Amino acid sequence: xxxxxxxxxxxxxxxxxxxxxxxxxxxxxxxxxxxxxxxxxxxxxxxxxxxxxxxxxxxxxxxxxxxxxxxxxxxxxxxxxxxxxxxxxxxxxxxxxxxxxxxxxxxxxxxxxxxxxxxxxxxxxxxxxxxxxxxxxxxxxxxxxxxxxxxxxxxxxxxxxxxxxxxxxxxxxxxxxxxxxxxxxxxxxxxxxxxxxxxxxxxxxxxxxxxxxxxxxxxxxxxxxxxxxxx
Amino acid sequence: xxxxxxxxxxxxxxxxxxxxxxxxxxxxxxxxxxxxxxxxxxxxxxxxxxxxxxxxxxxxxxxxxxxxxxxxxxxxxxxxxxxxxxxxxxxxxxxxxxxxxxxxxxxxxxxxxxxxxxxxxxxxxxxxxxxxxxxxxxxxxxxxxxxxxxxxxxxxxxxxxxxxxxxxxxxxxxxxxxxxxxxxxxxxxxxxxxxxxxxxxxxxxxxxxxxxxxxxxxxxxxxxxxxxxxx
Numbered sequence: 001x002x003x004x005x006x007x008x009x010x011x012x013x014x015x016x017x018x019x020x021x022x023x024x025x026x027x028x029x030x031x032x033x034x035x036x037x038x039x040x041x042x043x044x045x046x047x048x049x050x051x052x053x054x055x056x057x058x059x060x061x062x063x064x065x066x067x068x069x070x071x072x073x074x075x076x077x078x079x080x081x082x083x084x085x086x087x088x089x090x091x092x093x094x095x096x097x098x099x100x101x102x103x104x105x106x107x108x109x110x111x112x113x114x115x116x117x118x119x120x121x122x123x124x125x126x127x128x129x130x131x132x133x134x135x136x137x138x139x140x141x142x143x144x145x146x147x148x149x150x151x152x153x154x155x156x157x158x159x160x161x162x163x164x165x166x167x168x169x170x171x172x173x174x175x176x177x178x179x180x181x182x183x184x185x186x187x188x189x190x191x192x193x194x195x196x197x198x199x200x201x202x203x204x205x206x207x208x209x210x211x212x213x214x215x216x217x218x219x220x221x222x223x224x225x226x227x228x229x230x231x
Numbered sequence: 232x233x234x235x236x237x238x239x240x241x242x243x244x245x246x247x248x249x250x251x252x253x254x255x256x257x258x259x260x261x262x263x264x265x266x267x268x269x270x271x272x273x274x275x276x277x278x279x280x281x282x283x284x285x286x287x288x289x290x291x292x293x294x295x296x297x298x299x300x301x302x303x304x305x306x307x308x309x310x311x312x313x314x315x316x317x318x319x320x321x322x323x324x325x326x327x328x329x330x331x332x333x334x335x336x337x338x339x340x341x342x343x344x345x346x347x348x349x350x351x352x353x354x355x356x357x358x359x360x361x362x363x364x365x366x367x368x369x370x371x372x373x374x375x376x377x378x379x380x381x382x383x384x385x386x387x388x389x390x391x392x393x394x395x396x397x398x399x400x401x402x403x404x405x406x407x408x409x410x411x412x413x414x415x416x417x418x419x420x421x422x423x424x425x426x427x428x429x430x431x432x433x434x435x436x437x438x439x440x441x442x443x444x445x446x447x448x449x450x451x452x453x454x455x456x457x458x459x460x461x462x
Contacts, residue, residue, distance in 0.1 A: 101343035112332035135388040144379035151372040
């Protein structure tokens, strides 16, 4: 029996790469969807493609969308990315790196591709604990998207809807890293930094770097990340 | 007091143009969002821009997305658009002109733009009666999208969510035309045909043309559409 396809949202980061490994562990053919969305750093897309290749993914798409049209985020505009001396300084408020409706846009495209492929599953690497305060990383958001998706598509209406999997949603960064390492993920291929050097070295001081560092520290797995600053 | 902005999804068709007129009647500043999504006909985008101009819309965006990446619809690929001799032949099944997850993708972008503009309202021209069998035109779909949107965004989480308006959802095409005409809409600017001639003349035989023709007939409003065939 041929393996059933599943769409994986693959950003090139630690979380989505772990979601890809879990999709394959579940016995599905992972089909990778990556977005080029006016990020300041092409290196994220390159990382995603290198990861897809390492995992033997044969069906992959890079979707060009330009969130810069709308402005509103330090990740896609010229606003400065906030830096901190340690992860203790990261507050509970929604940060300016928030991109309006980003996961909603990404999941909508994943839904379209899933329907076209005949895929019944979508995997994404959101998590609610180390989530940097983004509203569209919470379990209640994913559940609401699922409900909407069941009503949105021909497949859903005909009773063969698409299931959204967010396997990391309740895990800490340390648990994600531990599980991914168990599944053989090479985290040296992944990139998390919001503000890397032109050579792709991580800044070590943005929210994302600090959460990643803490994750490796807490998991006991050696951190393969190449940082500009050593703290 | 300055007028509050609202996002209107404007395709250049009869329904979305009526939604734009209703948005302005509601006293809001209509900001028009149009998609160039691998349609075979640039004339839809041109119609949308001409309509926006006629309505005095100053903020408008054209978003490029390529649904052809995914295939799966006669509207975006080389599949033949089905033709009928009369609207009696249109069945209840979902037609092959269905584009996977289209309204979900469009509403997701509208949500992102609304949040960036500080808009509290989105208008779209879906309707459930003459809807050609698309699942994402039904009231239960719109309600589910609303619920998801309330959880997806910073604005929603902070209690100032975006309201999705689908004012035409329970109207017949004839009611839409009658109301739009009362509001001064010039339907000669709008385009509905799935398969127009290179000069932009309507085929008169696709589902969309047949529903539009019947709408004018039933409303008693003169049909300003230029058809290739006279039936």
